[in-house]
Amino acid sequence: MDDQAVIARVLAGERDEFEVLVQRHQKALHAFVFRQLRDRDAADEVVQMSFVRAYTNLARFRGDASFRTWLHQIALNLCRAEWRQRRRAPQASVEEIPEPSGPSGDAGSDPRQVRLRGLVERLPPRQRSVLAMRVYADMPFKEIAQAVGISENSAKVNFHHAVTRLKEWLTR
Numbered sequence: 522m523d524d525q526a527v528i529a530r531v532l533a534g535e536r537d538e539f540e541v542l543v544q545r546h547q548k549a550l551h552a553f554v555f556r557q558l559r560d561r562d563a564a565d566e567v568v569q570m571s572f573v574r575a576y577t578n579l580a581r582f583r584g585d586a587s588f589r590t591w592l593h594q595i596a597l598n599l600c601r602a603e604w605r606q607r608r609r610a611p612q613a614s615v616e617e618i619p620e621p622s623g624p625s626g627d628a629g630s631d632p633r634q635v636r637l638r639g640l641v642e643r644l645p646p647r648q649r650s651v652l653a654m655r656v657y658a659d660m661p662f663k664e665i666a667q668a669v670g671i672s673e674n675s676a677k678v679n680f681h682h683a684v685t686r687l688k689e690w691l692t693r
Contacts, residue, residue, distance in 0.1 A: 524588040531579060539576055546592055547572075549658050553593060556653045557600040559642060567603060571596040586667040593658065594668040597650055604646065640690045647671075648683035655680050 524545070530538040550571060555564040574595050575582075582591055641649060650669055654660045660668070666676040 525584065528579060528582065528588065531576075539579075542575075542588065543572055546589060549589075550592060550596055553653050553658050554596050554600060556641070556657055557597070557650065558603055559638075563603055567596055567599045570599055574599075587664060589658075590660070590664040590668045593654060593660070593664075594670070597668060600650075601646070637687070637691070640687055643690070644683050644686060648679045648686070651676050651679040652683040 551568045554567045654665045662676045666673040
C-alpha cells in the first residue's frame, strides 16, 4: 500500500494506520535530521515532532509533493528553528562541549569520516540540507526543491556548490 492509500485510510478514521507511515519513513528521516543537527537527542525530538505535526496537519496535505518530501520539509523547518534557538542560547566553552556521537553504524572513529563530517558541518545550512537530502535520503532534486522551498535548478546548484567546496576542502 502506497503512502497516499495509507493517508486516505488515516483520514477516513483508521488513525492507527499512521504507524505505517512512521515505520516507513522514520529511519531515513532520523538520519537526515541527525546530519543536520549533529545531536542525537535533538534529532530524536525533531523527528518525533515532525511526525506529530504531520499527523495533526494530515488533512492539509495536498499531495502536490510526496508524503516523504512533505515530511522532510516539516523536519527541515524544525531544524531551522533549532538552529535559531542554538544561536540565541548562551555559548559554552570548548571544554564543555561533548564529542558528537554518531548514529549506530557510523564509522565514528575513522579519521576520514570525522573530518568529512566536520567539513559538511561547515557548509552553509541550505547546501548542507540539499546535500543531506540528496546523498543520505536519496531524494531527487525535484523533491529536494519542494522540501527546501527553492527551485529545482537552485537545488542542483546548491548541491554542486556543496560538493565542490567539500572537494576543495578535502584537497587542502
